[in-house]
Amino acid sequence: MFTITPAQIGSIKDDTLSGLTVALALVPEAVAFAFVAHVSPEVGLWAAVIVGFLAAAIGGRPGMISGATGALAVIMAGLVIQHGVDYLFPAVILMGLIQISVGVLRLGKYMRIVPYPVMLGFVNGLAVVIFLAQLQQFFDIDPVTGEKTLLETPILMATLGVVLMTMAIIHFLPKFTMAVPAALVAIVSTTLLTLFATQVGFDFGIKTVGDVAPIGGLPTLPDFSQTMGSWDQIVDTFMIIFPYSFAFAAIGLVESLLTLGVIDEMTGTRGCGNKECVGQGIANIVAGSAGTMGGCAMIGQSMININSGGFGRLSGIMAAVSLALFILFGSSLIEVIPVAALVGVMFIVVLATFEWSSFRILRKVPKHDAFVLIVVSVITVITDNLALAVGIGVIISALVFSWTSAIRVVADISVNEEGAKIYVINGPLFFGSAKVFSDLFTPDDDPDEVIVDFINSRVVDHSAVEAIDSLAERYTKRGKNLHLRHLSVDCTNLLNKAGDLVEVNYEEDPNYKVADDKLA
Known part of the structure; x- marks a missing residue:
């Protein structure tokens, strides 16, 4: 250029x-x-x-x-x-x-x-x-009245x-x-x-x-x-x-x-x-x-x-x-x-x-x-x-981005050889997509073993952390086991109810920061 x-x-x-x-x-x-x-x-x-x-x-x-x-x-x-x-x-x-x-x-x-x-x-x-x-x-302006008239x-x-x-x-x-x-x-x-x-x-x-x-x-x-x-x-x-x-x-x-x-x-x-x-x-x-x-x-x-x-x-x-x-x-x-x-x-x-x-x-x-x-x-x-x-x-652009990012959060669902249901989350998890994320799951219909894999996702803020905690509570109340994989250390530290359900893999787990005042 x-x-x-x-x-x-x-x-x-x-x-x-x-x-x-x-x-x-x-x-x-x-x-x-x-x-x-x-x-x-x-x-x-x-x-x-x-x-x-x-x-x-x-x-x-x-x-x-x-x-x-x-x-x-x-x-x-x-x-x-x-x-x-x-x-x-x-x-x-x-x-x-x-x-x-x-x-x-x-x-x-x-x-x-x-x-x-x-x-x-x-x-x-x-x-x-x-x-x-x-x-x-191109106008004359009257100093008293402020009236404009086109130049001669x-x-x-x-x-x-x-x-x-x-x-x-x-x-x-x-x-x-x-x-x-x-x-x-x-x-x-x-x-x-x-x-x-x-x-x-x-x-x-x-x-x-x-x-x-x-x-x-x-x-x-x-x-x-x-x-x-x-x-x-x-x-x-x-x-x-x-x-x-x-x-x-x-x-x-x-x-x-x-x-x-x-x-x-x-x-x-x-x-x-x-x-x-x-x-x-x-x-x-x-x-x-x-x-x-x-x-x-x-x-x-x-x-x-x-x-x-x-x-x-x-x-x-x-x-x-x-x-x-x-x-x-x-x-x-x-x-x-x-x-x-x-x-x-x-x-x-x-x-x-x-x-x-x-x-x-x-x-x-x-x-x-x-x-x-x-x-x-x-x-x-x-x-x-x-x-x-x-x-x-900037505000309009941010709102549009939040909406479009929220609706792109999807899950690839499969069942492994042991009969456990696996949800592989795709897309960013933040305040705009937390509701969409929650709606992906069917605790009443799922088997006793459920795995949620965040390998293709990223937990951005505290609203996302709360959504994960709420999901863990929904499965726990039904007596079902929930396993959370590939969460960052920051995310794990913020989880209150789901902390014990996280499977830690030091070699594969991502390392990113979560925007949250508790960690500031």
């Missing part, structure tokens, strides 16, 4: 040049994502600097680029619109604390349980939400023209050269065109970044007295921001760890997921304290970095430092960028994010997978809560 030559470390030269390239590509997306989150452009730009620098320096995956992302910007917009930007910064700090906790408790491995249909629904829903967020740029025809046509031109350059330029980031060329080209048109008397009134918010200088430190002035304010603020912070942390870690996995595959090396959780958490605490929107790993910029030879930590550090220099000394250039050009960049992000193959596979995958994909997409679009959508998708 990938053609990158495996490398254990990056060279100083390659990392430096790659970092400069990535910094140029970060500018348009950081500004665009800031608009999505309803914050000023410099809040997104400085987020890319702070998160990018710290995640690269202390995170768990050299060569990975972090910064402000669309997945986080979409749900941050909900908090900013409903409660104001003052609540965003403590929410980002709490997000970081949650991420550090996940890393310290070594919970990063549980990100692997997200099923593929859930991830498809997640990215599709995210793409739709980002697309819808861009449409507001000349302005609307000019805006659409800039959007289409931006998209065309980003799409077609890589077919001719990969020497410079296509998004950067598109931004520069459309900016120069609009400036030239203005100079020759064709000013269509297209909004620029500077019209929305000026850029320059260091980030403005937040005034936490508005949200943390007293104990009552702290409690009220926590109650407001915690659901958002939890969503920020979950989405940030999912996107970061998925990107980490892709980089691992490309480079033939292995990053540390739990260390990355801690690194992202520290980066977001600093970012929130500095008055920025925080962020997570960026798969697009990470691909640019790896493809440019940036395998080491220096590449991410150089990208962040270079971006900071752009902000401090090139802010006047950023302010003349047309907002329509950023909309074009985001539309390309939408097209690249949406999994168009999902339309094709919907008819081929099992119905429950298709259902999960659609449900996650719809919930994402309706609620703007990507963490909730992913959580619901």
Whole structure:
């Protein structure tokens, strides 16, 4: 799938040049994502600097680029619109604390349980939400009533023209050269065109970044007295921001760890997921304290970095430092960028994010997978809560798995030469299949000697252990002998009523753990 030559470390030269390239590509997306989150452009730009620098320096995956992302910007917009930007910064700090906790408790491995249909629904829903967020740029919004009216025809046509031109350059330029980031060329080209048109008397009134918010200088430190002035304010603020912070942390870690996995595959090396959780958490605490929107790993910029030879930590550090220099000394250039050009960049992000193959596979995958994909997409679009959508998708997938696994529990029944009836259990025995397991047996009709063989089964949890105990009690009450074979040591230790009925075979008995608090 990938053609990158495996490398254990990056060279100083390659990392430096790659970092400069990535910094140029970060500018348009950081500004665009800031608009999505309803914050000023410099809040997104400085987020890319702070998160990018710290995640690269202390995170768990050299060569990975972090910064402000669309997945986080979409749900941050909900908090900013409903409660104001003052609540965003403590929410980002709490997000970081949650991420550090996940890393310290070594919970990063549980990100692997997200099923593929859930991830498809997640990215599709995210793409739709980002697309819808861009449409507001084609309307004038009354500052008092909030009423939207479509832009005047000349302005609307000019805006659409800039959007289409931006998209065309980003799409077609890589077919001719990969020497410079296509998004950067598109931004520069459309900016120069609009400036030239203005100079020759064709000013269509297209909004620029500077019209929305000026850029320059260091980030403005937040005034936490508005949200943390007293104990009552702290409690009220926590109650407001915690659901958002939890969503920020979950989405940030999912996107970061998925990107980490892709980089691992490309480079033939292995990053540390739990260390990355801690690194992202520290980066977001600093970012929130500095008055920025925080962020997570960026798969697009990470691909640019790896493809440019940036395998080491220096590449991410150089990208962040270079971006900071752009902000401090090139802010006047950023302010003349047309907002329509950023909309074009985001539309390309939408097209690249949406999994168009999902339309094709919907008819081929099992119905429950298709259902999960659609449900996650719809919930994402309706609620703007990507963490909730992913959580619901995982729960539905788990329930479907439990049901399908439960109905697959069967028994091969035979009678040996001594007249004993043998039940060879096939399939996992857990809370979902315990009832099915019990129904396999007919104690009233069975002979005096019955053997239950678990050689093709696995006892997973305490519900399964209780089912075995109950089965033993049913046979014991009828004065019949029950023999249990090929159970693990853990399972045997948990059996209360059937413990004496287990036939222990140290050479053939399996060795696996049973999920039970008694053994914790």
